[in-house]
Amino acid sequence: MEKIKVGIVGGTGYTGVELLRLLAPHPYVKLQVITSRGEAGLPVSDMFPSLRGVVDLVFSDPATVDLTQCDVVFFATPHGVAMSQAPVLVAAGVKVIDLAADFRLQDVAVFEKWYKLPHSCTDILKQAVYGLPELYADNVASAQVIGNPGCYPTTVLLGLAPLLENDWIDYSVPIIADAKSGVSGAGRKAEVSTLFSEASDNLKAYSVAGHRHQPEILAQLKKLSGNEAVNLIFVPHLVPMIRGMLTTLHVKLNAEGQQQSLQQVYEQRYHKELFVDVMPAGALPETRSVRGSNCLRMAIYPQTEGYVTIVVVQDNLVKGASGQAVQNMNLMFGLEADTGLQVLPLLP
Amino acid sequence: MEKIKVGIVGGTGYTGVELLRLLAPHPYVKLQVITSRGEAGLPVSDMFPSLRGVVDLVFSDPATVDLTQCDVVFFATPHGVAMSQAPVLVAAGVKVIDLAADFRLQDVAVFEKWYKLPHSCTDILKQAVYGLPELYADNVASAQVIGNPGCYPTTVLLGLAPLLENDWIDYSVPIIADAKSGVSGAGRKAEVSTLFSEASDNLKAYSVAGHRHQPEILAQLKKLSGNEAVNLIFVPHLVPMIRGMLTTLHVKLNAEGQQQSLQQVYEQRYHKELFVDVMPAGALPETRSVRGSNCLRMAIYPQTEGYVTIVVVQDNLVKGASGQAVQNMNLMFGLEADTGLQVLPLLP
Amino acid sequence: MEKIKVGIVGGTGYTGVELLRLLAPHPYVKLQVITSRGEAGLPVSDMFPSLRGVVDLVFSDPATVDLTQCDVVFFATPHGVAMSQAPVLVAAGVKVIDLAADFRLQDVAVFEKWYKLPHSCTDILKQAVYGLPELYADNVASAQVIGNPGCYPTTVLLGLAPLLENDWIDYSVPIIADAKSGVSGAGRKAEVSTLFSEASDNLKAYSVAGHRHQPEILAQLKKLSGNEAVNLIFVPHLVPMIRGMLTTLHVKLNAEGQQQSLQQVYEQRYHKELFVDVMPAGALPETRSVRGSNCLRMAIYPQTEGYVTIVVVQDNLVKGASGQAVQNMNLMFGLEADTGLQVLPLLP
Amino acid sequence: MEKIKVGIVGGTGYTGVELLRLLAPHPYVKLQVITSRGEAGLPVSDMFPSLRGVVDLVFSDPATVDLTQCDVVFFATPHGVAMSQAPVLVAAGVKVIDLAADFRLQDVAVFEKWYKLPHSCTDILKQAVYGLPELYADNVASAQVIGNPGCYPTTVLLGLAPLLENDWIDYSVPIIADAKSGVSGAGRKAEVSTLFSEASDNLKAYSVAGHRHQPEILAQLKKLSGNEAVNLIFVPHLVPMIRGMLTTLHVKLNAEGQQQSLQQVYEQRYHKELFVDVMPAGALPETRSVRGSNCLRMAIYPQTEGYVTIVVVQDNLVKGASGQAVQNMNLMFGLEADTGLQVLPLLP
Structure with a gap:
């Protein structure tokens, strides 16, 4: 070729x-x-x-x-x-x-x-096609223009897709996405707030009143669920690490959803995806387990009263940005999704 | 003396x-x-x-x-x-x-x-008295034995007390406490999981299936609300910083609660407390703003559909542990609460 | 007063x-x-x-x-x-x-x-008086204008003063000051090179070809030794920590110097100084042992062939800058040197 | 194959x-x-x-x-x-x-x-062969048993090899190796001293009185120089980063050495080496520029009075350990040195 x-x-x-x-x-x-x-x-x-x-x-x-x-x-x-x-x-x-x-x-x-x-x-x-290949692979393959997803939306959407696609969420309660990002997500701009001496040994929430990824996520949630009633509380946090993103999702399942074995459902949904890893029940995803790689990992925790907590990790610069972009490029040119993307995570 | x-x-x-x-x-x-x-x-x-x-x-x-x-x-x-x-x-x-x-x-x-x-x-x-002086000052003053609260419970309980005391929470929806702690919370024990090379540049949730502070918080939530129906989803995370704890609370207000000016309510509730700082509307509490001090800061964010997000920060080793213990001692011996506790936060 | x-x-x-x-x-x-x-x-x-x-x-x-x-x-x-x-x-x-x-x-x-x-x-x-109180206390006390020393010079000069004052250095060999600073030394300026994502998990030397503190140190070395032949190789490094400075000094002693018990000499020289701590033989000074305090600690290690290595730590923002400035103010106004400066180090 | x-x-x-x-x-x-x-x-x-x-x-x-x-x-x-x-x-x-x-x-x-x-x-x-391929490639290729070098020795020996091989060092003055390592060098052992809360936001020298890599380096210095008079002051430091090692070498050149254009000499010496990068004059090597890769970079700074400072960086776990071991394996099995070792550094 x-x-x-x-x-x-x-x-x-x-x-x-x-x-x-x-x-x-x-x-x-x-x-x-x-x-x-x-x-x-x-x-x-x-x-x-x-x-x-x-x-x-x-x-x-x-x-x-x-x-x-x-x-x-x-x-x-x-x-x-x-x-x-x-x-x-x-x-x-x-x-x-x-x-x-x-x-x-x-x-x-x-x-x-x-x-x-x-x-x-x-x-x-x-x-233009929303370039989240695990959801829209065919559209990506034939696209001429790709809008590569935001980092936070990638974690939320892949974390919820199996529930959305099956209509298992109780939309009367807002979905809560408590998201945490490494500092590289703020880019390589000279700004006081992301100086080492400001961001190190520190933690804060930011854009609590409204973050640009909120409407992006919401638009996709509505599209995937086909339900305009879906609502979202999205609170991002800035964590003192260079790379890495962890999103903790709190969702109420509807009656049908509460009867499912979600572990199995998720494993089957992502079985063929090269870059999505559904970890075993009880596992604790760490951001370093995907550092530098295009892999996204998640774990599913049933909670009280029909709630479920889903924890999703990715490297915000890879699966959350440039790696996903290359994955999209691969599909657009007829290559295997993981061509050139097989670099392993750097741990420790 | x-x-x-x-x-x-x-x-x-x-x-x-x-x-x-x-x-x-x-x-x-x-x-x-x-x-x-x-x-x-x-x-x-x-x-x-x-x-x-x-x-x-x-x-x-x-x-x-x-x-x-x-x-x-x-x-x-x-x-x-x-x-x-x-x-x-x-x-x-x-x-x-x-x-x-x-x-x-x-x-x-x-x-x-x-x-x-x-x-x-x-x-x-x-x-024994549960030693959270902002809630139980009189009991503390006359106590002979104090159970000093856990670090997480201190943030959750002080973050919610004004709502609990006024009965403004809709308990049909669980309270979500998405909590994040610095690594010193794990103590000075030789363990692989808290080595620098394991915990640095990394983020993970832990004890998602059940953390010991969950029942402690729940018992106090029930006591303060007088309501056995209260429920709690508590997810702690380990953040690569030495000190500091930030808890993000997501709560649904009941009809009465939704009509309140919470900013004002919180400011009044904590006006006389030497160690609780309700920040102005829109402020973003950072853990470093309390590093090394006994101060706990919080901010209140109204959300969609009657929800409110409350972000609370403290130094887990001070207000979350030893500082609170000294504050309790001061009250037990008739001293001002802040005697010897006026050390200022170390920023940067 | x-x-x-x-x-x-x-x-x-x-x-x-x-x-x-x-x-x-x-x-x-x-x-x-x-x-x-x-x-x-x-x-x-x-x-x-x-x-x-x-x-x-x-x-x-x-x-x-x-x-x-x-x-x-x-x-x-x-x-x-x-x-x-x-x-x-x-x-x-x-x-x-x-x-x-x-x-x-x-x-x-x-x-x-x-x-x-x-x-x-x-x-x-x-x-104007060079405001290093351990060397020039009397001049400081009567000064109207103080040039507060640079952070690096403070470590080098206090680390070497006992040797310089006694003329125990072999000046035919340059003094080597291999110095390491936390990032706050670069100030609170919006610059790419001190962003968290640039400076974290990283180490570099900088200004190897010439740093502004080199001539400042050299001028004082000449003054304290009364010897124009003294020479200095000064290499600063940027370390991923907020506060803290550690300077490793490598010096050749002259024949007289090689006969001294330096541990004892240093302890006596600084015995009355409130902010200089000569640690016991074999101790390993850590920057965190002075974090947030005006204390400077050092340890002395005899080496091969008449060389000695001296390791000095301080908080660059306190003894290396603002704390030293307040110490100078205290002396200028007839106060005890440590008035208002008794804050203890924050460890961990 | x-x-x-x-x-x-x-x-x-x-x-x-x-x-x-x-x-x-x-x-x-x-x-x-x-x-x-x-x-x-x-x-x-x-x-x-x-x-x-x-x-x-x-x-x-x-x-x-x-x-x-x-x-x-x-x-x-x-x-x-x-x-x-x-x-x-x-x-x-x-x-x-x-x-x-x-x-x-x-x-x-x-x-x-x-x-x-x-x-x-x-x-x-x-x-057994000392497995530093840039110095002993032929011996490595025919070896049955390899002693893979220590991390510090790799930086010191490659940093000095051109000077040692040409006999350009004045051995009347000890070589000073002021070395700094990330915490992963201490291994994945449960120890208090390398806990996150101990090692983060901190800097210390350690083993100043004697580190095991000192005799290893000294033995090789003697072998490469053919001179028993060579001496070494080696001071390692522990830096709050996971990976990375930076060694600052201070050497006195002899008369012949002082007449050389060292930049050119170093560039020629390592021109064919796949894993050694001599950076341009004035460049400042950073550990992150080799994070995760088998590359070692260095820069040469002429100093006063015939001294030269050489700064060397590597990833202590790759070129300082496992990467070098794989490089040795490649040579032992007749493969190109960089087979399977072409992974690029992870920056930021």
């Missing part, structure tokens, strides 16, 4: 360097171009010495580079960049995978409310 | 050294004796160099020391030790503050089920 | 908040004014919730505030600010303690070379 | 799980057997969930397993185990790679002094 010519827009953030780590050794990928407004001319390995001897690209100026030479372009950029460049790329037949939010929310009003940006290409949005 | 002669049983753990940090400079305390089975004969400051020049005690052998010379004895020991020694001390008129669980649970059957120990002095248990 | 009216210029950094933590409960201090260009009008406790209920000051605009009402002004500002404001304050009889470098280096050319700033008040510089 | 049948003795420590991470996906390896005295019968992936779905071995009882069926056996065990089992394996033609110290020190008296163990197979020791 001929190699896939890959472009990366915005390669200086954490999702950018993570794409490079995964794509550089990918057997069917040729890294063609990587752009950075601020760092044009700088060798990539000067910024990321971990890639010395592995990636010999130099950051290109996005103003002058021609991305239509690529087969696929990843946007590891702030919200709003992908939608400004997607029309030209789509017209040229280039596939687009946006790691930001431009193509995640089909409801334009919701997007504009939460991201404070007018949406500039709603026609492309309409054909 | 004459100084209080203080004894500490089991001084080599984290609650022990924390008692020393708080009691050594306490203006009305004389550290009389500190025991350790394993370290008898060792100067305390050899084990804890932070106390060099401050504490010149030597660990005494518990088998030979006479604790009845003390005015009060703190037990910073494993569960079961305090109840074995309390009868002699109580008979001699010595006050007892147990930082373990021996005197926390009035229901002996519940104690024995969760701690796998027969309770050996149920008569003393009956007169 | 009447309270000392204290002003703090630049209160939003880590040395600023640390001054507040130490000065707010100081029995002879009245916090009069604290300035911030960027945060004028903001209550201090909004920025630092750890001070809620303790500090009720609001940040003042430095352009409009009159600092001559103070008895002493601390500058917790970037290099260059103190020297621009010192003339007015000195003329008004206000004492000045600069935590930056403006008054540390008597050689103006050296200052200007390393700090890339013209020195604007060299006359005040001439009378 | 037929797959290499691999046995691992002592698979429950960090070097054990790291061998599994590297060997499980190795294209020419068949993991045949892994033993554990304490965990016999337990599936490996129960202990290390990071290997779920990847390693399906069960820990075998070392008392009953026949290791002579293997082509090579790695010992990831305490000192003394390998030498007790090596004779049988060597007699059966099995290759042995010991990650402990049994085959590192040719001087039996030195071994017995530092490891407090009698050496039970000195004949095998004599033919």
Whole structure:
């Protein structure tokens, strides 16, 4: 097979360097171009010495580079960049995978409310696919434009999918997603609040009054359940670790749901998925068990009064971002989902 | 005032050294004796160099020391030790503050089920006071034996007290306490699971199927609400920080509760409490804002459908353990609650 | 005694908040004014919730505030600010303690070379005292302007003073100071290199080719030894901890020095110093043993071939900055050196 | 090529799980057997969930397993185990790679002094090869028994080899190796001193009076330099990070050495080495730039008076232990050195 010519827009953030780590050794990928407004001319390995001897690209100026030479372009950029460049790329037949939010929310009003940006290409949005392969593999395979899911939504949706798909949730009680993320989720931006001396040896909740991933999750919950009544209380927390995300889901089952052996149901649902691991009953998923890998693990705990607690872990930069993006790319080009994604977790 | 002669049983753990940090400079305390089975004969400051020049005690052998010379004895020991020694001390008129669980649970059957120990002095248990001064100040003041609360229960109970006392919770929906603790909560025991290389850069839930603090919290919830129907889903997590505890409470309010201005209610409830800080609406409590201090902070967030989220932070070793114990001692000896406890949080 | 009216210029950094933590409960201090260009009008406790209920000051605009009402002004500002404001304050009889470098280096050319700033008040510089009280207590007591030492210099100079004062070093071999600092030493500035995700779980040397503290240390080494031949190789490292500094000194002793019992010499030299702890032979100083306190600890290890290794630890924000500044203030106002500085280390 | 049948003795420590991470996906390896005295019968992936779905071995009882069926056996065990089992394996033609110290020190008296163990197979020791492939590739390729180097020695020896081989060091001044290690170097043993709450947010030197790696390094320094006069001051430090080792070397060059362009010399010396990266002049190696990879990076800084500082970083568990062991295995079986070792560093 001929190699896939890959472009990366915005390669200086954490999702950018993570794409490079995964794509550089990918057997069917040729890294063609990587752009950075601020760092044009700088060798990539000067910024990321971990890639010395592995990636010999130099950051290109996005103003002058021609991305239509690529087969696929990843946007590891702030919200709003992908939608400004997607029309030209789509017209040229280039596939687009946006790691930001431009193509995640089909409801334009919701997007504009939460991201404070007018949406500039709603026609492309309409054909864009929400890139959660375990739920939408076929759509992903045939997509030209992917809205790569947010990190938190990936944990919530995969944690609940078997219940949603079977209509086993009592929607009169809101789903509670108590979510915890490592600091790399905040990106590689110079900000006081994520300095080592601020974030280390500390824990806080944030965006309790409203986080941008809440409407994204809610839209998918409604879609998957076919039920507009579903409700969600979503509280994210910032944990002093670099990578890793753990989401604790508290759900009330309906009468039918309460009669199921959920352990078995979950195991069967994800049996064929290469990147979802339903752990044995009683197991305690740890974020380090997936550090650096595209794997997502979960465990199911029956609780009192028909409630169930589901704990889901992933590496927020891999399955929660760049790894999932590469998984999407693999499907879009007819490759096995795990091509180039077999890197094992780093433990300890 | 004459100084209080203080004894500490089991001084080599984290609650022990924390008692020393708080009691050594306490203006009305004389550290009389500190025991350790394993370290008898060792100067305390050899084990804890932070106390060099401050504490010149030597660990005494518990088998030979006479604790009845003390005015009060703190037990910073494993569960079961305090109840074995309390009868002699109580008979001699010595006050007892147990930082373990021996005197926390009035229901002996519940104690024995969760701690796998027969309770050996149920008569003393009956007169023991649950040492949460913001709820039971008068009882504490007149107590001879204190069961110092668990760290998690302190956050849950102070976070919910205004709702419980006013009967504003809809008990048809379980209270969810999604709690997160720093690693010092596991104590200073040589165990693989709390090694730096296991616990650092990692996050996990633990004891999801049942944690010993669950029955303790539940007993108090029932007592404070006067309602046997109250239910609780309690999920603790282990966070890679030394000190600090953050508990996220999700509660459904009843019709009356939904009509209240909770911010105002909470501020009034805790207005006179020296160690409880209700933060302004929208604030985000961080564990580091109480690091090393006896302060507990909380914030209240109204949610959808009559739910409210309450985020509570404390230092698990201070307000969650040794600081609360000293606060109890102060009340028991007629001192201001904050005597010797005015140490400010260490931030950053 | 009447309270000392204290002003703090630049209160939003880590040395600023640390001054507040130490000065707010100081029995002879009245916090009069604290300035911030960027945060004028903001209550201090909004920025630092750890001070809620303790500090009720609001940040003042430095352009409009009159600092001559103070008895002493601390500058917790970037290099260059103190020297621009010192003339007015000195003329008004206000004492000045600069935590930056403006008054540390008597050689103006050296200052200007390393700090890339013209020195604007060299006359005040001439009378300024290098505020290392264990070496220059008398000068400090009578000083009007203090150049508070850098964090690294404090460890090196106190670690070597007994050898320098006795002329026991073989200066034909450079002194090697292999120094390690926690990240708070880099300040509370929004920079990528000190983000949690960059600095955590990582170690690096920095400024190997030349750090600003090198000339400061060297000037003092020459002064204390009276020997121009002394030389220094200084390599600082950045360690993933918030607070703490450990400096490992490797020195060759001369013939006379090799005949000394250094353990005894050091113990005698620092016997009366409240904040210097010479640990017993063989002890291993840990940074956490001084966390949050003004104490500096050291241990002495004889090595092969007449070499000696000295390990020194301190909290870089306390003895390495704000605590030392308060110690200087105490001496300048005739107080005991440890007034308000008796806070114990936080361990664990 | 037929797959290499691999046995691992002592698979429950960090070097054990790291061998599994590297060997499980190795294209020419068949993991045949892994033993554990304490965990016999337990599936490996129960202990290390990071290997779920990847390693399906069960820990075998070392008392009953026949290791002579293997082509090579790695010992990831305490000192003394390998030498007790090596004779049988060597007699059966099995290759042995010991990650402990049994085959590192040719001087039996030195071994017995530092490891407090009698050496039970000195004949095998004599033919054992010190497995530092960049120095002894040919010997490694033909070896039957490898003493895999200690983590610290690897950094010191590769950092100094170009100087030693060219005889450019002034041995009248001791070499100073100020070394810093992440906590995983202490192994996966339940000990108080490496608990998270002890080691986090802390820094200390340890074994200043003498560390077991000192004689190992010294023996190699003498061998490589051919000079018995070489001396070494070695001070290790414990840094709060899981993985990573940084060694700062301070060396005095002799007259000839002072005339060299060391940057160029080092680059040429290591040009062909797949796992040694000489960074450009002025670069600052960070441990995270090699996290999880077998790469070792260094930078060279000329200093005053003919001194040079060399900073070397590696992942202590990979190039400092298990990765180097696999590199040795590759050479012993005629494979390219980097076969199965091309995993990229995990940054951030």
